[in-house]
Amino acid sequence: MFTSGGSFDQSLPDRFTTTSLQDQHLACLSKTWLPTGGLAQADKEDGHSKLVRAGYLRQSHPGVFHMLPLGLRMQEKLEKLIDKHMLSVGASKVSLSSLSSQALWERTKRLEAYGPELFRLNDRKDAPLLLAPTHEEEITTLVAKLVTSYKNLPLRLYQIGRKYRDELRPRQGVLRSREFLMKDLYTFDASVDAALQSYEEVRAAYSRLFDELKIPYVVAEASSGDIGGDLSHEYHLPSSMGEDMVISCNSCSYVANEELAVAKPPSQDQSAAKARVWRGVSKDRTFLVNVWYPNVPGLSESDINTHAIKTVVPGLDSSMEDSIAFWTQDSTKESGSSQKVLKLVNVVDRRMSPTISESIKGGSHPQLLPVGSNLDVSSIKIETITSSEGGQPINALRIRDGDNCTHCESGKLKVEKAVELGHTFHLGTRYSKPLGANVQMRENVMAPMQMGCHGIGVSRIIGAVANHLADEKGLNWPRAIAPFEVVVIPGRGVQDEDAHEIYDQLVGEKQEVDVVLDDRAESFPWKMKDADTVGHPIIVLLGRKWLSDRICEVQCRRLKVKEDVAFDELPVYINNLLSQL
């Protein structure tokens, strides 16, 4: 049914996507609502503040945003870019409802797993609904009804729509918001092999898509978390504003996210004789967790790899900020009232000397209990973990810059902050099984479909790219999503006809360049400053040299270009710049 790079044209013919000829011959900034420049620039302004100041969007409620015309135009370009690459893997576009039912999510056991991040509501008949944060349940139910034979597979369906997640701390504007736009693609195959083939095709399309955005990105091996499944990759934009960590090797191609990354274990002869302790509490508040790690300069609590600790202590609550106090108080109370058995779980990093390990196991180490605790060590049950289930010594510390790569001989690992822009998952039968999405394979043989899901954060790309490319003068955009590619700013004394002539010259006969004319009733310097703030990739100024010699000044901040260009040479010159953006 599908051929890769297939030719079903889901996009509408031109007649439906452009306005009639008399309307489209000239795009002017005066004709749309651009409330820019209303805010003073702050000292350390992030991309989000710049987006607000330049008139792209506005916050309506905490973590919830209105898109203004400039932002919406950019968003639409990004959507069209995504459409193109989804079409290249033969995907069909749908639009699923935002309202979903809690009963449906109970069938996949995700109602509880998602917890307070789910926006829940009841309708007037008290039926429990939710605002979908993702659509595996809905699409699997839909496909289960409509697809019954392996002959209808492979099937690839995607949408670009609003998603809802009640973030505890929404921040940085559209980078982490509560109502946001996502592209989600779901693949359905008859066998694991076919599903993995789909997975690779989508990965290739993602690479082409991010290549076209011309932003640096890394593809990291990832864990699949609540979504389920067992093959997963994340697409990250390295950024100091990021909330994720990506680990990459400087020698081989190894890249992984923090949860999954591994480094070569430290050699035996570095065993540390002094210990520090990081303390945590179990989710059910019944035991204290001590993580023992070397007391050497440069190491601190923030180096503890809580993901690794959780693999040996599954009940650990790593999100409690004041865990010691809580446990001390709580357990003291508990022991008085209900005779609950107190327990201490020690996790000992592989770097610790055998002497220390022994004193921990034996209950004699002085740091076993928090300072100020009045508990009697001998009354507490002590458990000590020094190796994983597979018998590997514990590595309790996060990977740090300079750790050795396990995938090659000489590589050193680099750790950097990043923003996740996309994610691919092979889901297997995680959803098709509980939701009964089966196809007939042979006579009397039914099998659950093999699924994949593949997301791209549309709103988030806007926020991340804003952060990544902005400089002190304002925003900057890749050509692929800039609201306009070129702005023409006529100075004082320049005739309208001249501005229109430049406009037509730049747009070209094939209408390949997206040009806009700044015809607003503002001063020349104001418009130049505004063009920098908004981040038009290329600015064409018609100043005094235009009046005397028909020469424009072409500016491109990203390429550090400021050049006089004659009228006839404009198209070639501009196209050359655009090809680099």
Added chain:
Amino acid sequence: MFTSGGSFDQSLPDRFTTTSLQDQHLACLSKTWLPTGGLAQADKEDGHSKLVRAGYLRQSHPGVFHMLPLGLRMQEKLEKLIDKHMLSVGASKVSLSSLSSQALWERTKRLEAYGPELFRLNDRKDAPLLLAPTHEEEITTLVAKLVTSYKNLPLRLYQIGRKYRDELRPRQGVLRSREFLMKDLYTFDASVDAALQSYEEVRAAYSRLFDELKIPYVVAEASSGDIGGDLSHEYHLPSSMGEDMVISCNSCSYVANEELAVAKPPSQDQSAAKARVWRGVSKDRTFLVNVWYPNVPGLSESDINTHAIKTVVPGLDSSMEDSIAFWTQDSTKESGSSQKVLKLVNVVDRRMSPTISESIKGGSHPQLLPVGSNLDVSSIKIETITSSEGGQPINALRIRDGDNCTHCESGKLKVEKAVELGHTFHLGTRYSKPLGANVQMRENVMAPMQMGCHGIGVSRIIGAVANHLADEKGLNWPRAIAPFEVVVIPGRGVQDEDAHEIYDQLVGEKQEVDVVLDDRAESFPWKMKDADTVGHPIIVLLGRKWLSDRICEVQCRRLKVKEDVAFDELPVYINNLLSQL
């Protein structure tokens, strides 16, 4: 700032809206997901069932729908059509958040007014939110922040997005759903005159838009209800499936919706000597309402004009289905326990004879209380209304076919069911005042902006047009929104190259016709039936005559066309048909 028919081009250049050349040269049905024909045709199938059966959409939850590729393609065409007409009145496109806050809606007193139709929810911090059913509050707040001077007006902003209304009885699919797509335009002006000018410009654009859809529509004077304001028109598609009533004159141009419509009062000499009673209860359950109307053949309870009754009895609850039983039981209980004063309100239609009016006023009419009531009339307070506040006699009956028009001498009124597709409101300062959306008019003089709002039901148009144009063979669509304009179906033995040649011939050099090739692995008769079900406006069949003489069969069900057409004549012939659709 705006010129009517202005030229700011918000639509993206072709490069962003079409796929690369190698992808778009051929649109084939095999390349997208079209789960059609899965349901057997029912006897009395409505448009919604046809939409489901043809693969346009599917219900996900009661009153909530997923759009499938075919439906989404149509929806996108409709959106582009709306974009074009919004651009023609200089409107800028935005995209407002679906999440809104209850606190904001309290400021305009609409939180309570909307009642149970509002989907309400609390976030994890217990902040009360809602899913916006319309966006006056949000847009007014946004504009209040960003527009401060009359110099920035007029301002016209619109969006096309999802809206939420928790309908008591969602029905007929997307005709009355709980999550639906709407276009909403908001206008902001500095004076009433300017606002009325905006109102007229939008009305003209609406007429052009509905004209282009080529469906019959009526524009009715309307009441503005909860939205507020004092000038309002509704755009209706007459339809037996409609839930609204439109009254129009067969002689003059008078059209109004039922709430607002007036007919010439009946002449005096028709006064009826026999009475029937319609009974209702007050919202607070404290009084019974008797509406007295003539006991003549052809009149029934459904002829009672509850809108008219409410203007003289504001507390009437017209939605209670078994009002008599409720009041009888309720009041009986109440009178025992709390000594509440029982009250009876009589509304007497102008057609009743004076004798009857007197017996009602005097408490002697035998029908004053419901059959089976054990109450003593003499213990009940009786109030009788025979004229409106302005002194006009009461007309308790709905307008009926053949009533006399008040706007012309000879006209007779026609009453027909209709579906509301659009609505225009002049809002005045209904929202700008409470939300502080003021502009500076002169030095030290601020004034609230004069607003208008103008909706179009995007999902509803799809449902209404489906109902309106469907016949026993399947759906039918106007050219403007059909998923494709022409489908080419090659029969057995026809070479791929021939089908492609026909395709290219039809699309034309300017790509003016939206053609799709049915290249699916199904039989010729199956494809023809499917084409009728889906409702492609024009079907081009390549059968035996094609093989022998390069002659196609062109079918158009709406125009009752079935014609042999030679290859060379196809473009002219097809364009001629399309111009009528």
